[in-house]
Amino acid sequence: RGSGDAAPAATGCPFHPGVDPSGRPISANAAAFDPFHETFQEDPAGSLRWSRDGEPVFYSPRLGYWVVTRYEDVKAVFRDNITFSPSIALEKVTPVCDEATAVLERYGYAMRRTLVNEDEPVHMRRRRALMEPFTPAQLAHHEPLVRRLVREHVDRIIDTGKADLVEEMLYDVPLTVALHFLGVPEDDMAMLRKYSVAHVVNTWGRPTQEEQVAVAESVGRFWRFAGEVLDRMRQDPSGPGWMPYAIRLQPQMPDVITDSYLHSIMMAGIVAAHETTANAAANAIRLLLENRPVWEEICADQRLIPNAVEECLRHSGSVKAWRRIATTDTKIGDVEIPKGAKLLIVTSSANHDERRFDGPDEVDVRRENAGDHLTFGYGAHQCMGKNLARMELQIILQELTTRLPHMELVPGQRFSYLPNISFRGPEHLWVQWDPARNPERTNPEILRRRLPVQIGSARRPLPRSVTVLAIEPEAEGIVRITLADAHGKPLPAWSPGAHVDLELGGLTRQYSLCGDPDDRSTYQIAVLKDPDSRGGSRYVHERLAVGDVLLMRGPRNNFPLDPGARRYVFIAGGIGITPIITMADRARRRGADYHIHYCGRSAAAMAFLGRLRRDHGDRLTLYRSAEGTRLDIARLLAEPQEGTQIYVCGPQRMLDAVAEATRHWPDDAVRVESFVSALDRFDPAKNHAFDVRLADSGRVIRVPADQTVLGALRAAGIDVLSDCEEGLCGTCEVPVAEGEVDHRDMVLTKAERAQHSSMMTCCSRARGGSITLRL
Numbered sequence: 062r063g064s065g066d067a068a069p070a071a072t073g074c075p076f077h078p079g080v081d082p083s084g085r086p087i088s089a090n091a092a093a094f095d096p097f098h099e100t101f102q103e104d105p106a107g108s109l110r111w112s113r114d115g116e117p118v119f120y121s122p123r124l125g126y127w128v129v130t131r132y133e134d135v136k137a138v139f140r141d142n143i144t145f146s147p148s149i150a151l152e153k154v155t156p157v158c159d160e161a162t163a164v165l166e167r168y169g170y171a172m173r174r175t176l177v178n179e180d181e182p183v184h185m186r187r188r189r190a191l192m193e194p195f196t197p198a199q200l201a202h203h204e205p206l207v208r209r210l211v212r213e214h215v216d217r218i219i220d221t222g223k224a225d226l227v228e229e230m231l232y233d234v235p236l237t238v239a240l241h242f243l244g245v246p247e248d249d250m251a252m253l254r255k256y257s258v259a260h261v262v263n264t265w266g267r268p269t270q271e272e273q274v275a276v277a278e279s280v281g282r283f284w285r286f287a288g289e290v291l292d293r294m295r296q297d298p299s300g301p302g303w304m305p306y307a308i309r310l311q312p313q314m315p316d317v318i319t320d321s322y323l324h325s326i327m328m329a330g331i332v333a334a335h336e337t338t339a340n341a342a343a344n345a346i347r348l349l350l351e352n353r354p355v356w357e358e359i360c361a362d363q364r365l366i367p368n369a370v371e372e373c374l375r376h377s378g379s380v381k382a383w384r385r386i387a388t389t390d391t392k393i394g395d396v397e398i399p400k401g402a403k404l405l406i407v408t409s410s411a412n413h414d415e416r417r418f419d420g421p422d423e424v425d426v427r428r429e430n431a432g433d434h435l436t437f438g439y440g441a442h443q444c445m446g447k448n449l450a451r452m453e454l455q456i457i458l459q460e461l462t463t464r465l466p467h468m469e470l471v472p473g474q475r476f477s478y479l480p481n482i483s484f485r486g487p488e489h490l491w492v493q494w495d496p497a498r499n500p501e502r503t504n505p506e507i508l509r510r511r512l513p514v515q516i517g518s519a520r521r522p523l524p525r526s527v528t529v530l531a532i533e534p535e536a537e538g539i540v541r542i543t544l545a546d547a548h549g550k551p552l553p554a555w556s557p558g559a560h561v562d563l564e565l566g567g568l569t570r571q572y573s574l575c576g577d578p579d580d581r582s583t584y585q586i587a588v589l590k591d592p593d594s595r596g597g598s599r600y601v602h603e604r605l606a607v608g609d610v611l612l613m614r615g616p617r618n619n620f621p622l623d624p625g626a627r628r629y630v631f632i633a634g635g636i637g638i639t640p641i642i643t644m645a646d647r648a649r650r651r652g653a654d655y656h657i658h659y660c661g662r663s664a665a666a667m668a669f670l671g672r673l674r675r676d677h678g679d680r681l682t683l684y685r686s687a688e689g690t691r692l693d694i695a696r697l698l699a700e701p702q703e704g705t706q707i708y709v710c711g712p713q714r715m716l717d718a719v720a721e722a723t724r725h726w727p728d729d730a731v732r733v734e735s736f737v738s739a740l741d742r743f744d745p746a747k748n749h750a751f752d753v754r755l756a757d758s759g760r761v762i763r764v765p766a767d768q769t770v771l772g773a774l775r776a777a778g779i780d781v782l783s784d785c786e787e788g789l790c791g792t793c794e795v796p797v798a799e800g801e802v803d804h805r806d807m808v809l810t811k812a813e814r815a816q817h818s819s820m821m822t823c824c825s826r827a828r829g830g831s832i833t834l835r836l
């Protein structure tokens with residue numbers, strides 16, 4: 062279903078229809094973009110590839126919104142909820158006709174602020190107050206219910222051989238779980254389903270005038286129903302669930318948890334919790350069955366499921382876009398955004414941005430950064446229910462891969478979607494199987510199996526096994542190693558600058574890939590024999606043999622080549638040539654302007670000289686210290702050049718010299734390989750070490766200048782939750798018993814900071830020499 066011919070909600074500038082509100086011409090692609098059209102419903106990421114490639118922020122005259130499609134831009138908008146307010150998140154995208162308004166008024170419909178569309182400072186106070194039921198410890202109580210529900214639903218279809226999974230299970234299970242989580246009685250599920258479809262159409266869809274009136278009736282009844290349930294709950298709010306919890310909190314914070322809020326969240330919460338999860342499950346199963354080898358890989362090793370869930374949410378998420386409004390004149394990338402501009406930030410497109418995800422259209426359940434997807438949003442408003450959703454998705458996949466590993470999609474079916482700008486999931490998902498082959502008929506034992514569920518944020522995916530195909534000398538003290546998938550499968554896509562983690566005799570070491578990204582059957586790395594080796598390079602040089610099988614994670618790219626530069630300067634020192642050579646190859650293939658400066662001791666000790674000379678000829682300058690030719694970094698980089706980017710990989714003194722020489726260059730001109738996570742990437746020179754005392758156990762944990770409190774607690778085996786790890790979301794808060802905090806988060810209010818009674822452990826530190834936490 063699509064509604065490409067519906068009347069546009071808004072046009073560009075009314076006086077100059079061919080230009081956007083900033084006066085820039087609207088491109089043909091931008092003018093044609095229709096978020097209600099089938100192509101966007103079916104494949105939101107694919108339908109916006111043109112935008113990611115060439116026009117990442119554009120004005121859509123049909124929608125009256127600015128559309129943002131690249132990963133970094135979408136994340137930046139989510140991150141700054143002050144400049145980009147979420148207040149329009151639940152606004153009706155299609156203006157309501159008078160008749161429908163009258164219907165809504167008759168029901169006293171007054172859906173206003175919930176959490177998702179509330180501004181600061183109220184939002185964060187409310188979010189923190191209501192967080193408790195979402196913590197992993199609390200969520201664990203829901204696991205038996207989810208398991209039982211999924212099993213009962215599979216029981217009902219297991220002998221039939223054919224089912225519409227949406228109808229038979231994927232809708233009911235998340236709805237029942239959602240009601241249970243909210244503490245709402247499970248009566249009238251069919252009615253609730255009708256209501257929530259109406260709410261989606263009403264808020265995010267493009268109903269015709271006739272449909273609007275019918276939808277308004279359902280929305281009005283939904284509103285009344287939510288109010289009645291709330292009234293009943295108020296009479297006895299002692300029961301379990303998020304809503305009674307909120308009601309019990311109300312007397313303590315009446316200005317934060319208002320009556321209007323409770324009524325709105327009751328209605329919005331039902332949709333937020335189940336529609337999203339039902340769609341996510343249907344998308345995931347469809348995606349995995351369409352990629353049969355991946356489905357079979359999961360059936361063979363169910364430990365892959367937690368990361369498979371992340372990969373499915375990335376590849377085929379159930380929220381395809383979300384909304385924000387600019388509160389001031391601002392910029393996204395280099396596009397001017399006027400105050401009041403409405404933004405459609407397309408998470409599905411961001412999740413397929415090749416600048417962030419290598420081979421983004423492929424499904425790789427071992428993908429290292431699958432969990433970086435933006436399907437749950439990001440920052441202060443990031444989905445609070447994400448771990449409940451993850452739990453449900455894991456259990457659904459566990460049960461189906463155990464009991465119906467032989468199921469397949471009914472061939473030839475066409476998938477239909479409810480046309481709307483935000484949610485995405487097929488309305489029906491037909492699968493079939495031969496019941497005679499059901500594993501439980503021959504092995505009833507499998508029904509007793511209870512697989513563990515990973516609650517909380519995603520952990521690292523499982524490694525894959527690779528075989529060492531060849532070990533060849535590359536230069537003095539350097540070997541080149543060729544690796545292939547141990548099961549003969551193609552290896553994942555990667556881009557220049559990517560590295561893999563290899564487990565070598567109990568150690569994990571990172572190596573940049575230096576072969577040809579188009580060769581999916583092998584990877585190449587080069588390893589220098591380091592006299593100061595703590596084991597990794599020694600192991601490679603002394604023990605590794607052809608035919609060995611190693612565990613490998615990745616690839617991951619912390620050092621991507623920005624295709625937008627006018628000119629590239631590549632600087633490599635010694636073995637630092639490994640990521641640089643692949644970047645230079647890519648620059649050459651693109652016909653870009655570039656030059657390689659490669660420093661080493663002597664020609665004999667420098668890897669890849671033959672390949673570099675052959676492929677890069679006069680774009681290569683070599684510096685050999687043994688022969689007295691040295692690179693004068695300060696001279697080379699004396700003049701900042703507009704549009705030039707510098708990529709450097711080499712020893713620390715080389716990185717320092719480049720940093721020193723480019724102080725007067727634009728901030729993002731220099732790109733450096735970084736193997737550390739963002740968590741560790743703050744400047745130790747600006748921090749001091751201190752002690753954290755734990756009030757409950759009396760333990761004292763030292764936090765060095767280059768580590769966060771969160772990192773130090775975790776290293777000491779103490780679990781603290783975290784999400785954004787940038788001081789935005791409030792997840793890592795812990796109570797402080799004593800000591801002054803150097804607050805660096807965006808979560809606490811001024812008054813709360815002054816009290817020093819809690820801190821965000823991902824970013825804030827002690828002001829003095831120690832601090833005591835209530836842990």
Ligand code: HEM
Pocket residue numbers: 139147176177178188239242333334335337338341378379380383436437438439440441442443444445446447449450
């Ligand atoms: C917010 C997606 C499941 C409760 C959000 C947002 C998105 C989202 C995109 C807005 C994020 C932002 O503005 O940065 C999803 C998806 C789900 C899911 C894809 C399933 C796969 C759930 C469940 C619950 C839930 C199961 C409740 C049990 C919430 C709440 C917020 C929210 C309360 C508002 C948070 C805030 O504004 O502080 N979700 N959600 N969600 N979600 Fe979910």
Ligand code: FES
Pocket residue numbers: 782783784785786787788789790791792793794806808821822823824
């Ligand atoms: Fe988000 Fe610390 S504030 S993890």
